[in-house]
Amino acid sequence: MKKCLAVLLAVLMVFGAVAIAGCAKEDKPDVSKPEETKAGEVDGGDKKDLSKMKVVALLSGVITDNGWNQICYESVKNLSDKYGIKLEYNENIAVSDMAEYIRTYAEEKYDMIIVHGSQFKASAEEMARAYPDSHFCLSYGFRVDASTADQVQDIPNLAYVGPVNMGVLIGAIMGILTENNKVVFLGGQDIPAITDIVSGIEEGVRLTNKEAEVKTDYLGTLTDADLAKERALAFINDGFDVISASANTAQLGCLHAAEEKGVYALGFNGDQYGVAPDAIVLSVMRNYPAIYEDVFLSIAEGKWKSGMVVYTLKDKGTVVSDWHGWDKKLPKEKVDAINDVIQKLYNGDLGDY
Amino acid sequence: MDLLQTIGGYLFTDIRMAAPVLLAGLGLLLMNWSGLLNIGAEGIMLIAALSAVAGSHYFGSVWLGLLLAMLAGAIFGLLFAVLTVTLRANQTVVGAALNILGLSLSTTLNRVLFGIETTVTKVDAFKVLEIPLLSKIPVIGRAFFAQMPIVYIAFLLVPVIHYFLFKTKPGLNLRSVGENPRVADTLGINVYRTQYLATIVGSTIVAAGGAFLSTGLLDFFAEDMVAGRGYIALAAVIFGKYKPAGIMVAAMIFMAGNVVSNVLQVAGIGIPYTFLTMIPYILTIIALTIFASRAVAPASLGKPYKRG
Numbered sequence: 201m202k203k204c205l206a207v208l209l210a211v212l213m214v215f216g217a218v219a220i221a222g223c224a225k226e227d228k229p230d231v232s233k234p235e236e237t238k239a240g241e242v243d244g245g246d247k248k249d250l251s252k253m254k255v256v257a258l259l260s261g262v263i264t265d266n267g268w269n270q271i272c273y274e275s276v277k278n279l280s281d282k283y284g285i286k287l288e289y290n291e292n293i294a295v296s297d298m299a300e301y302i303r304t305y306a307e308e309k310y311d312m313i314i315v316h317g318s319q320f321k322a323s324a325e326e327m328a329r330a331y332p333d334s335h336f337c338l339s340y341g342f343r344v345d346a347s348t349a350d351q352v353q354d355i356p357n358l359a360y361v362g363p364v365n366m367g368v369l370i371g372a373i374m375g376i377l378t379e380n381n382k383v384v385f386l387g388g389q390d391i392p393a394i395t396d397i398v399s400g401i402e403e404g405v406r407l408t409n410k411e412a413e414v415k416t417d418y419l420g421t422l423t424d425a426d427l428a429k430e431r432a433l434a435f436i437n438d439g440f441d442v443i444s445a446s447a448n449t450a451q452l453g454c455l456h457a458a459e460e461k462g463v464y465a466l467g468f469n470g471d472q473y474g475v476a477p478d479a480i481v482l483s484v485m486r487n488y489p490a491i492y493e494d495v496f497l498s499i500a501e502g503k504w505k506s507g508m509v510v511y512t513l514k515d516k517g518t519v520v521s522d523w524h525g526w527d528k529k530l531p532k533e534k535v536d537a538i539n540d541v542i543q544k545l546y547n548g549d550l551g552d553y
Numbered sequence: 554m555d556l557l558q559t560i561g562g563y564l565f566t567d568i569r570m571a572a573p574v575l576l577a578g579l580g581l582l583l584m585n586w587s588g589l590l591n592i593g594a595e596g597i598m599l600i601a602a603l604s605a606v607a608g609s610h611y612f613g614s615v616w617l618g619l620l621l622a623m624l625a626g627a628i629f630g631l632l633f634a635v636l637t638v639t640l641r642a643n644q645t646v647v648g649a650a651l652n653i654l655g656l657s658l659s660t661t662l663n664r665v666l667f668g669i670e671t672t673v674t675k676v677d678a679f680k681v682l683e684i685p686l687l688s689k690i691p692v693i694g695r696a697f698f699a700q701m702p703i704v705y706i707a708f709l710l711v712p713v714i715h716y717f718l719f720k721t722k723p724g725l726n727l728r729s730v731g732e733n734p735r736v737a738d739t740l741g742i743n744v745y746r747t748q749y750l751a752t753i754v755g756s757t758i759v760a761a762g763g764a765f766l767s768t769g770l771l772d773f774f775a776e777d778m779v780a781g782r783g784y785i786a787l788a789a790v791i792f793g794k795y796k797p798a799g800i801m802v803a804a805m806i807f808m809a810g811n812v813v814s815n816v817l818q819v820a821g822i823g824i825p826y827t828f829l830t831m832i833p834y835i836l837t838i839i840a841l842t843i844f845a846s847r848a849v850a851p852a853s854l855g856k857p858y859k860r861g
Contacts, residue, residue: 262660264669264776273669277664390826417818420830426573426770427811430566434815437562447774452673456771475673475773 250500251284254310259291260317265422267448268393270476271485272316272339275492282493299323301512306331312499314339314492318392321351328358328414335499337361337492341396342510344368348396350465352508359509361495363486363517365553367397368544370466370484371414374442376537377464377481381412382440386431386454388422388447397446397468407550408541415440422448429453436461444468444484455480471521481530482538483521491517513545513553557692563812564696569770571804572700572707572812573598576762577786578793578800579710579757580626585790586718587751589637590855592648594759595783596655597629601763603659606774606832609676618676619703619764626760627753629655634752638745641857652783660776665726667774670793677766678772703765707799710758715797731851734858744858763784764796792841794848803837810836 249337255276263273265513273289280287293301298320305313312486315324316339318418323408328336335357342348345489352360367385374383382488385401387394403404404412415435419428432454443458451468452475467473467483491511498504511517520542542549584591601622608621618641629651636642667674679701686696718724727747729737734744758834766782767774785807793799810833818829 262776264664266775270669279649312746327663381614415821417821418826420826421773421780423777425775425778426570429770429779430570430811431815431818433566434819438819449778452773452775453771456773470670 202486209302230310253283253285253312253496253500254305254308255279255285255288255312255314255317255496256300256305256310257289257314258291258293258305258320259289260295260319261422261448262291263289265448266452266472267422267446269316269448271469271488272314272492275488276314278489278493279496282498293320295319295323299327302327303330304334306334310334312337312375324358325353325355328355329385332357335359335504337495337509339391339393341394342508343396344400348392348498349508354507356506357504359504361491361511362396362541363491363511365400365513365545366484366486366518367400368404368407368553369400369513369520369542370397370468371401371519372407372541372545373404373466373482373538374401374438374444375407375409375412376534376541377404378409378412378442380439380441381409382415382438382441383412383442384415384417384435384444386428386435386443386445386447386451387416387418388445388450389420390418394418394446395465408537418443419447419450421450423450425450425453425456426454429457432457433461436463467521467524473521473524477524480524481526482523485519485521487511487517487519490519514548516546560694560776561694561696563809563816564693565699566776566815567805567808567812568696568708569700569704570808571801572704572769573762573765574782574786574789574804574807575801576703576707576710576759577759577783578789578804579707579714579797580758580760581786581790582714582718582764582793582795582797582800583727583751583755583758585795585854586728586750586851587730588734588851588853588856589633589748589752590644590648591633591651591752591755592645592784592787593629593633593651595781596652597756598625598763598766598779598783599655599777600625600629601760602767602778603663603774605761605764605768606674606676607662609678609768610666610674613769614675615677615679618768619761622760623757623766626756626758626763630753630756631749631854633756634749637857638748638752641859644855656777659774663665663774663776673773673775675772676768679769681820700768703761703769706761709854711797711801718797720799730849731853734853738860744860746760748858759783759786763800772822788837791848792837795850796816803840805814806839806840807833851854 204529256349257272257276259269261269263270276289312335314337318340324336324338338360340360340362342362345367387398398416401416405412405414419431421427428450441463443454445454446468455465455476458479464481465479467480469485471483545553581594604625605618605622609615609618633647636647637644683701684698686693700792726742730744730747738744766778789800789803792803814829814832817824
């Protein structure tokens with residue numbers, strides 16, 4: 201009996217040691233982040249002062265979800281690398297627990313509390329009213345039709361922050377890439393951070409392709425990459441030849457399917473070229489690192505803005521990855537057309553995106 | 554002909570997706586027949602999925618990855634056996650703990666080994682192994698004979714495990730331990746050893762299912778990628794009335810539901826995706842009510858046995 205207990209203890213200790221080693225190392229790995237464009241970057245700020253700012257990110261999922269939460273982690277990591285603030289984040293927070301998490305940090309007088317996801321809206325609003333000394337940033341998804349504006353409340357220390365019109369950009373590129381005139385975008389679930397993109401796809405495709413059949417639907421999972429792959433294969437077998445998806449780790453399955461079947465894909469939320477180099481032409485990313493740097497500096501400089509803080513394509517709220525050699529592989533007219541439409545969208549030549 | 558080919562394609566997908574659930578179910582079956590109720594298949598599959606990628610990455614061969622995954626499964630099995638057989642802890646609680654351990658350990662190790670990136674580390678993965686001649690049979694040829702090796706293994710294990718459980722002496726011993734350990738004990742069967750072996754071998758088979766998810770269907774690990782298949786396998790064992798062939802049918806019916814939802818979504822007839830997600834589960838419930846009479850579980854399933 202004692203022997204067994206000893207064995208058990210040893211096993212538990214080994215697992216414990218591994219877990220601790222994991223935690224200690226967690227913050228170290230290099231993170232690829234969309235660096236090229238930083239909206240509103242300010243150089244030569246008083247770095248000593250800024251490093252004392254207290255920032256925390258409160259996340260609904262894990263920082264390795266290849267999506268929504270990871271991009272937020274990268275944003276605070278970026279602040280930490282650049283301004284020397286302490287890197288702080290909490291993962292896997294349930295909606296019911298969020299208010300208590302916020303309270304903990306607000307009591308400590310944190311300067312910037314990032315509440316990452318519109319599902320936490322009620323908690324963020326309640327806590328923002330209770331703690332007027334902290335700045336609250338609620339990461340939000342904005343639909344292209346501006347219907348989101350009604351949901352925003354006017355609280356002086358709460359900002360609803362996010363890019364808008366990402367879907368339009370993705371759709372515009374998909375419309376150029378397709379040869380069969382059939383494109384598909386698959387969301388993971390019907391939640392604001394995904395529907396905001398889905399809402400713009402068709403409009404985007406129409407900018408570059410009047411005839412293409414545009415399909416948008418949901419996978420019903422954010423983690424099941426195998427299921428997502430089979431779903432994507434079903435679409436590809438039906439003739440769809442450009443695919444993109446927003447479903448955290450599940451979207452990797454869609455990209456994998458595109459590579460297997462030799463059709464085009466667009467990466468999303470990070471430069472995903474490496475996942476399927478033979479399929480992923482470009483990746484489109486939420487530029488939260490730049491957005492939150494902008495917000496961070498606005499707090500530091502006393503220029504804080506509450507309410508809807510929206511970063512349009514013109515504001516570089518969305519960035520596009522490097523070509524990774526695809527500009528040589530694709531027909532020249534497609535490359536030119538894509539470069540052209542991205543430029544036009546950024547300049548505002550195609551309308552107010 | 555076109556229609557037949559499409560049906561062949563559906564069958565191909567169905568079989569490929571059923572394989573991991575089938576493997577997990579068969580592994581659980583061995584444990585169940587030895588009287589142990591292990592609900593920790595999800596956790597075992599997760600740690601196996603990660604180990605398979607890690608092994609394939611570091612040793613450069615997907616087969617060594619599979620071996621490492623099975624080893625990880627065996628360790629989890631051993632842990633379960635120590636806690637439930639020797640220390641007689643509550644099997645459901647320990648199983649739940651294994652699920653949590655598998656999820657968090659695979660998440661942590663994934664970050665330690667491969668870093669926090671938006672891309673994934675791709676590794677050597679299983680390739681399709683076409684069986685000459687047989688794969689040329691119209692309609693079903695590709696579905697049955699142009700799969701990955703691990704799919705063949707999964708389906709070959711069905712008759713093998715059936716034969717072992719119901720036609721051999723060690724199989725009879727195993728079942729008698731699950732039915733009535735005290736009687737088995739008095740007849741000279743080493744109950745503890747039998748349960749240890751069943752758990753370790755069973756977990757190894759469950760782990761093979763997990764490995765197939767990351768290195769068979771895909772070639773990378775994603776956190777929480779098992780996405781409930783460990784629980785589906787639990788249900789498949791009961792649905793399959795504790796028989797290998799029954800588990801095979803259950804796994805295939807469930808995954809057929811996924812094929813149906815794929816087809817319906819592509820057809821674009823406007824069914825909300827939430828309903829499509831339900832189809833596999835609804836199909837399983839319907840099949841269960843129509844075909845399954847009461848499943849008879851091993852009599853001592855879930856009851857700890859104390860010698861003497």
